[in-house]
Amino acid sequence: MNIENQVLGLIKLSDYIRAYLAKSTEEFNESDSEFELLLRKSEIENPWFTIDNQKFAFRQWAELLTETNIKDWLKDYSASETSKRVGLILAGNIPLVGWHDVISVVLSNHIPVIKLSSKDQYIIPFLLKKWREFSDNNVEYEFVERLDNFDAVIATGSNNTARYLEYYFKNHLNIIRKNRTSVAVLKGDETEEELKLLANDIFQYFGLGCRNVTRILIPEDFLIDRLFESFIDHKDIINHHKYANNYDYNRAIYLLNQDKFWDNNFVMLKEDDKLFSPLSVINFSRYSSMDEVRNFIAENEENIQCIVAKDELGLDSIRFGEAQNPGLNTYADNVDTMKFLEIV
Template identity: 40%
Template sequence: MTPNKAIESLHQLGEEMRSYLAQTTSVAGIDKTTASGIKEQWEYALRHAEQENGWFTRENILNALTNISGWLNRDALSQWIEPYRIPRHNPNPLSVGIIMAGNIPLVGFHDLISILATGNKAIVKFSHSDRVLMEFLLNKLKAMGLAWSEWATNDGNGEASFDRMAFPGMDAVIATGSDNSAKHFEYYFRNKPHIIRRSRNSAAVLDGTEKDEELQKLGTDIFSYFGLGCRNVSKLYVPEGYDFKAFFRNMERFGSVINNHKYANNYLYNRTIYLMNGSRFTDNNFLLVIEDSSLASPCATLHFEYYKNEDALAGLLLAEKDKLQCIACGNRIKDNLMKLNTGFSGGIFAGFGKTQSPALNDYADGVDVIAFLNQIQAHSLIKTISGNL
């Protein structure tokens, strides 16, 4: 399929998604056999996903769909790929394997549309945590003319067994996982062009001048998706002597997270560990805030670290550069950090409340997927031309 046709199919899905989001009142008594209407199909998919994964609440799924629906717009998609000078007709589309994560709803969708919107083919390995929603959307795209295939497995249990998989039909692989799984991916795909994504986290920088509205938006960065995404804020950098009173006052509106049993179990478990270890922490009955230099924090826990001045802050952030997905902060902090030649690109910074609302050109880990695919195609073309001389 040509990129233009792919964009039309993605836009069509976006139109259906936006129509559903405009009328998201729950419909009772839906099952697969009665889900004949468009809205009923979406409602069934959402309920099925909730049943399969206790982290995937209706609110979190709708948040993910709302962000994705902003991507699936003809003008937005065209403007996104225009700088790459993608040929109108892709005579030799790549077959790209994609191993998806499943920590938050539809987290692998951006990689997917990066492949499809450029006229290439996707071979999908679903995450067992996010199969329902992703397969639902992919089947919608297939009905709209966008072909994809599932990554075949050979272990008899529906799980990936990479040592028994054949890769000859794949031109490249994009794999997302933990630091441990990344080591295995690097080995398995050593002979294929690849993007391997490891564990990353996001941080926020405060200077004590933040208004209540900004702190409330920061709360969204912390608590959306129960803090499980790599773009969720897991750590605060605060100036020495910072008073947390305003912070905790503005977090109160997020207290309903404790009503999710999986979140509550993590909160109680981590609280017990801290108490047994005699750790000093602050507790507001749904969030544990503890001083810790680690960027990654357990679920229901937020780390913080003091900084003496902005030069010291820049040093702390640089030490975590390869582990940071994004940094939430105000414009003053952003401008000052950029002036200090930290090496951070502007794309790593996000305004408060925006960390989980990336734009189409906000690539995970800062790795431009479309440029990566273009480079492979260019290399393949040069090789073909050389072989014909």
């Protein structure tokens, strides 16, 4: 395989996506129309994959896959001299969630053997086909229903699934990913704009991604109303029938159990120590010192994907609004995929 051709093809692919997103339907060529049709088909098959959410994911990738970014990323790694078959069991919780694994395997000079998620069957095959066209057929890959001929595996699943995967792939080099979620820590003096950016970190992709904030730590005197005020731009989320079903169900459970919760008719806030919250619910807790915050993060480190907070809190955090904008060198579960692929 020719890595230079693959990189050039990836840059052309990002240019193609950028051009597609900038066009109106009337300006579409045949390839654009095929792309648009696949997006609509994906939404029909998986209603969580709305056109807006899919296009948001494409926009993030188009901005990320520039020549500078790709070369800066790859300079710290060496491609394998021998191509191996790397099995990929992809998740399907948010659009393009497995794309980083796919490009990592290809640019490490390996062959991705891909088991697609049943929730995301169309877009990655289309992107790989275009990438191959743009790189003079220098991208090799394979789609399978079952992994049975591979040298290493990268798999993503729930905590229950991960136990099975760890046993099944115990004799192979592997990365097995589990459930994670993200937290936000508020200092109390956040601006209205910062809290609105936090709302994006919460509601993008309906809150289904591991980088979505599901738990907020707030100072003891923080007014809950400030959060609800910052959420208001996302009120239309309740018009999505699957999200609304989750909201109605969780609200009914809390009412039946006589649990205390705050409600603004499209999302609920619940004072709860749990890290993970149900869809349509944000857990929060109050802290009196940063030591409490650090202890909480340390205790839950294996389950936290990222922390959203002000830099000045010194929590190895990312800024408000950046949760869904990871870089190429940002790895799920903080396991360096490219370093792993060097030893396959």
